[in-house]
Amino acid sequence: MAAVTTTFRQKAGWGTANFVVVALALIPVLWMVSLSFKTPPAVLDPSFIPAQWTLRNYTQILKTSQFVRPLANSIGIGLISTFIAVVLASMAAYAVARLRFPGKTLLIGMALLIAMFPLIALVTPLFSIERALGLFNTWPGLIIPYVAFGLPLGIYILSAFFREIPWELEKAAKMDGATPYQAFTKVIAPLAAPGMVTTAILVFLACWNEFLMAISFTSTIASRTAPASLAYLSGSSQFTVPTGPIAAAAVVITIPIIVFVLFFQRRIVAGLTSGAVKG
């Protein structure tokens, strides 16, 4: 069908469009990669491709605890927040999708409100509360708000997924002699897993990306995350412009995202669009 109506001009047109999209998406990323490989004097050279390549920027940031510790914090805080958010969101989403109880609309309204919340409005009071509770500059001080902001996303995506699961299968399995535990682990859990994986990816990406709370609720590398640490990186000496190391650090925190996107693009697209279409 398409082959019959496709002219060479159309092909060329779409080819150009594809090329433009890919180029626009990649050029700023490639620029950062290029910067990260430039030698300190060459950093002050606006050419796109480094004249001399060096790994010095990478060895420098991977040697300093100013970046390595925040990187570990980012991974730890991101994974713990994601795990808690997905577990709590699954419970709530199951209730929303499967059970009848008063207050369901209120729960959804509340989640929606939080999804739209201006973060800065919470930073001031939370800063004050965290200082009073001794949570300031600790892992839980970031994990708790990250969980709260991961929940609305999780509840939306998971309740959309859970509604599509054919729950009669559970009953059928029980009739065939499966115990409730077997019915859950062998029938329902495999069906629910894709939705939970999608949710986990999106929540983790959000935690990994978060900056405002990360710089507001931390003061040292004990709990500062990688994006926040970028703002505090300095050069090898006080007088070196830290361009190279910052570019290298930016590339290091970008790599996991690109790997994620390459592996899970279908799930990411499905998760992002499930809320929008099913509204």
Place this chain on the structure above:
Amino acid sequence: MSTNTQTVAAEETTARTGRHGRQLSEGARAERRLGWLLCAPAVIVMIAVCAYPIVYAIWLSLQRYNLELPQDVKFIGLSNYAAVLSSPYWWQALWVTVLITVVSVTVTLVLGMMLALVMHRTLFGRGMVRTAALIPYGIVTVAAAYGWYYAWTPGQGYLSAAFHNSAPLTEQYKAIAVIILAEIWKTTPFMGLLLLAGLSLVPEDLQKAAKVDGATAWQRFMKITVPLMKPAILVALLFRTLDSFRIFDNIFILTQGNNGTESVSILGWDNLFNALNLGIGSTISILIFICVVIIAFVFIKGFGTAAPGTDLGKR
């Protein structure tokens, strides 16, 4: 299948309620309890992190409270609001925020639509386009912002060099343009993906019928695609507008709010972490919150945007 089981369950419930009079059946009550129990942890976290602090912020905004002068905490009513609303800094920041929001959301909508059409219709390389488009979405905003910052630094960046060694980040409106550019690059893929989902709901038959009737591509787009996609477009716009209104990361890295580029979020942050003024900081927080409520209200009531999730409860 599922409707079948539901009606059976409903009949069961009516049968039982018939027996027990008006009281809820044991099963329905157990279901209720389980529902509440399952939602409780999520609700508690959301209340602890969002609902309680916002109430606390209202309380803080009514006080004179500077962390440098902890002995001088005093209830002063609405004086903080008077101070903020009569300050040119607030109105300047609000203007910058509105400007960035309107321009970036409008451009993102147009580019996002084009991106969605490319992803939807392209004849080959669809996977490659989609993967490439997801990279700006996934990238850490701060990392991308540094990329833009160096690109526009004279003597260092390729973009600055391409524009005769210009230093746009040192001038107010040029700096705002760079901030908007960074926003657009980061958020167009998200917009494109949301619109792509709406685009796939437009029936192919309608397009073909219109084509047979002699409608041009532009006419088909404006008369068929856009009206059918309106709900998806409005939801995407609402999300993007609210997201853009709280812009922080890009400005923080690109200009630190210098040269008249402060957004309301940056202004609030400055008052808290540089001036250590909890009272004024909270007042700005509450005012931003009110702005966001107004934007959401206009979208939902004015344009008839279906609030995402509102029909979840009915199903």
